[in-house]
Amino acid sequence: MALQCERWIVSAIDPEIAGQLASDLPREDFVRIVRTFEDDLGRLARILETSVANGDEDGYRRAAHSLAGAAAAVGARRLEQVARIAMDHRNPADPRALALQVRREASEALAELAALAEHPPGAD
Amino acid sequence: MAAAASRILIVEDTPTQAEVAGALLRTLGLEVRVAETGAAALEQAQAWRPDAILMDLDLPDFSGFEAMRRLRAEGVEAAIIVVTAHGSVNHAVEAMRQGAVDFIVKPYAKARLTVTLQNALEKRALVTELREVKAQLGRDRFFGFIGASPAMQAVYRTIESVAASKANVFITGESGTGKELAAEAVHHASPRKGRPFITLNCGAIPRDLLESEIFGHVKGAFTGATDNRSGAAKLADGGTLFLDEIGEMPLDMQVKLLRFVQTGTFQPVGASRPEKVDVRIVSATNRDPWVEVEAGRFREDLYYRLYVVPLHMPPLRERGSDVLLIAAHFLAAFAREERKRLRGFERAVEQVLAAYAWPGNVRQLQNVVRNIAVLHDGDRVELSMLPPMLLRGATGQPVAAVEEAGCPLVDPKVAEIERSEPPYPAPTEPQAVLSSSPQTPFAATPQARPDHEEVFQSLAEVEKRHILAALDRADQDVPRAAAMLGVNPSTIYRKLQAWRGEAASSRH
The missing domain is CATH 3.40.50.300 (P-loop containing nucleotide triphosphate hydrolases)
Incomplete structure (x- = not known):
């Protein structure tokens, strides 16, 4: 099923949010945030997948909620939107497909954040 | 930022969000701690006393609303700022109703967080300052003063x-x-x-x-x-x-x-x-x-x-109801010391204490209350336990009228003692007094006289009798007598010296 995530968002991260963070914070702080985000993604994605496998709807939505919050905090907009779809009781999207998409969006967001950490705005 | 050393507690269960908030706050020079649950927030708020709390509403153990309610119930006065996602503004409004000072929508930029925190901390500082000023205006204890x-x-x-x-x-x-x-x-x-x-x-x-x-x-x-x-x-x-x-x-x-x-x-x-x-x-x-x-x-x-x-x-006469505060303090102290039950004053007694002019000020009040605690017992101090001087001073009635009205001039126990013993001889020479053994019991009501002929003594006479009686009780040990009277030993030495001088000049 075509997910309702807005694919027109070309970049996985919102440069206004992530870029602002990268320029507001010392590089080591921004790197630490990216690492924390990576840990969160790994942990929450696993909980999401386990909850899908176990039919644990409550666990699934709670993990999706946390994912949405973490993604929003670093400007990972596409990931945030997928997570919000997963949070929504009324959305008929297949949880397994959503879990897969979470993995995909997470990877892309992490890659772009890592690049941003390497080359923060104004670094050149 | 103005509040450079302020403490901020972040209540957030998602590490990324806590890390972002913490990093931004640290760049503002603030001290930061994180609580991942409502229970941890309550514990940290009590132990660490933050100035402000950034509160996520969706916590693993209970809601942010509940956390706020418990924080306020426990007396935590930190400025609470609710952190909410898009679409949860209604929650934020509800949180404001429950005592949050502001809310901030995630994701937030550093500038927005700075302004929100600054406002919250300034508001809190004003509230604290106002409370301190009010407390200062109304305080009834200060470095030993009551x-x-x-x-x-x-x-x-x-x-x-x-x-x-x-x-x-x-x-x-x-x-x-x-x-x-x-x-x-x-x-x-x-x-x-x-x-x-x-x-x-x-x-x-x-x-x-x-x-x-x-x-x-x-x-x-x-x-x-x-x-x-x-x-x-x-x-x-x-x-x-x-x-x-x-x-x-x-x-x-x-x-x-x-x-x-x-x-x-x-x-x-x-x-x-x-x-x-x-x-x-x-x-x-x-x-x-x-x-x-x-x-x-x-x-x-x-x-x-x-x-x-x-x-x-x-002077005590210009201190209004301080008289009652001080009297209550002395009564509690002396009742404890004398192992008496006295726990308060009857309303009529309070009126007398408040109306009296207290020419000897707090020291005189102290002596009067000690006198009562030594000579009497009961749940409350009654009118009949007061020295006549106070009754006359308060009512303006002559002593006889006060006595007729049912307020004996002399405490029966004191009267009994005085009837059985000769009146205390007014000393003329302190050395002689110090070596003599006055018969008057310590803290006897100064006015008490068997024949009631002379019902009023000057304060100086009362003080002299009282000090000499205390010295006698303390075996002429001045520091001990001073402790009994609640004065500095130098006061007694000074009085003795003055009396000595008076005695010497009366001989010439």
């Missing part, structure tokens, strides 16, 4: 204002108003509080010993100076020297004190070199110091050196 009257609030404020400075303080006030307590308060509220507070009663020390008492002496300086001895000035180095009854200081000694006040240096009696000390001087007198200057009894130049910050202690 009293909430406007007159005493002014005293507290003056003491607080001058405490940090090294400026000399000059305390005036009637006898028994707490001048020494005020001097101690100045010392204890000051940065010198860890250093000595030395009291010297200028009126209690023989004229020829005063210089040695203040500045010390070296061995052989005069007959009896068998060792080097530090004076009060040296002992008070780094601290405060309290010169009580400064008006009694002889003029020649005032010259030496002036030099010490001006230079901070002094020369012990018999010493060849001056010594320098760092001393703050607090002086006190129950006289009007300017009248003393005009009368030529006090040096004008010394007056200006010492009278830098005047502090006037109000």
Whole structure:
């Protein structure tokens, strides 16, 4: 099923949010945030997948909620939107497909954040 | 940011969000801690006392609303800022209704977070300041003082204002108003509080010993100076020297004190070199110091050196309901000491205490309450337990009328004692008194006389009888008698000296 995530968002991260963070914070702080985000993604994605496998709807939505919050905090907009779809009781999207998409969006967001950490705005 | 050292508690269960908030706050110079659950937030808020709390509403154990309710119930006064996602603004509004000072929508930029926090912290600082000011205006305890009257609030404020400075303080006030307590308060509220507070009663020390008492002496300086001895000035180095009854200081000694006040240096009696000390001087007198200057009894130049910050202690009659606060305090203390049940005053007694003029001020009130606690027992102090002097003073009725109205002039127990024993002979010479054994029991009601012919004694007579009775009870041990009377031993020494002088002049 075509997910309702807005694919027109070309970049996985919102440069206004992530870029602002990268320029507001010392590089080591921004790197630490990216690492924390990576840990969160790994942990929450696993909980999401386990909850899908176990039919644990409550666990699934709670993990999706946390994912949405973490993604929003670093400007990972596409990931945030997928997570919000997963949070929504009324959305008929297949949880397994959503879990897969979470993995995909997470990877892309992490890659772009890592690049941003390497080359923060104004670094050149 | 203004609140550079403020403490911020982040209540957030998603590490990325906590990390982002923490990193932004640290760049603002704030101290940051994170609580991942509502329970942890409650614990940290109590233990760490944050200035502000960034509160996520969706927590693993209970909601942010519940956390806020519990925080407020536990008396946590931190400014709570609710952090909410898009679409949850209704939640934020609800949180504001429940006591949050503001809300911030995630994701937030550093500038937005800065403004929100700054506003919240400033608001909290204002609330705290307002509460402190209100507390100061209404406080009824201050460094040993008891009293909430406007007159005493002014005293507290003056003491607080001058405490940090090294400026000399000059305390005036009637006898028994707490001048020494005020001097101690100045010392204890000051940065010198860890250093000595030395009291010297200028009126209690023989004229020829005063210089040695203040500045010390070296061995052989005069007959009896068998060792080097530090004076009060040296002992008070780094601290405060309290010169009580400064008006009694002889003029020649005032010259030496002036030099010490001006230079901070002094020369012990018999010493060849001056010594320098760092001393703050607090002086006190129950006289009007300017009248003393005009009368030529006090040096004008010394007056200006010492009278830098005047502090006037109000008489008890000008302190309104402080009388009842102080009486209640003394009653609790003396009842405990005397193992009595007395726990309060009847309403009529309170009215009498409040209406009386208290010429002897707090010290007189203290003696009256002690007298009651020694002689009586019961749940509450009744009208009949009061000394007649108070009843007459309060009602304006002649003593006989008060007695007819059912208020005995004399406590029956005291009357019994006085009937069986001869009246206490008014001493004429203190030495003789000290070696005699007066028959009057300690703390007997001063007015009590078997024949009721002379129903009023002067306060000085009452005080004299009371002090001598206390000395007798203490086997002529002045410090012990002073402790029993709740006064400084120097007060008793001074009184004895004065009586000795009176006796000597009456012989000539």
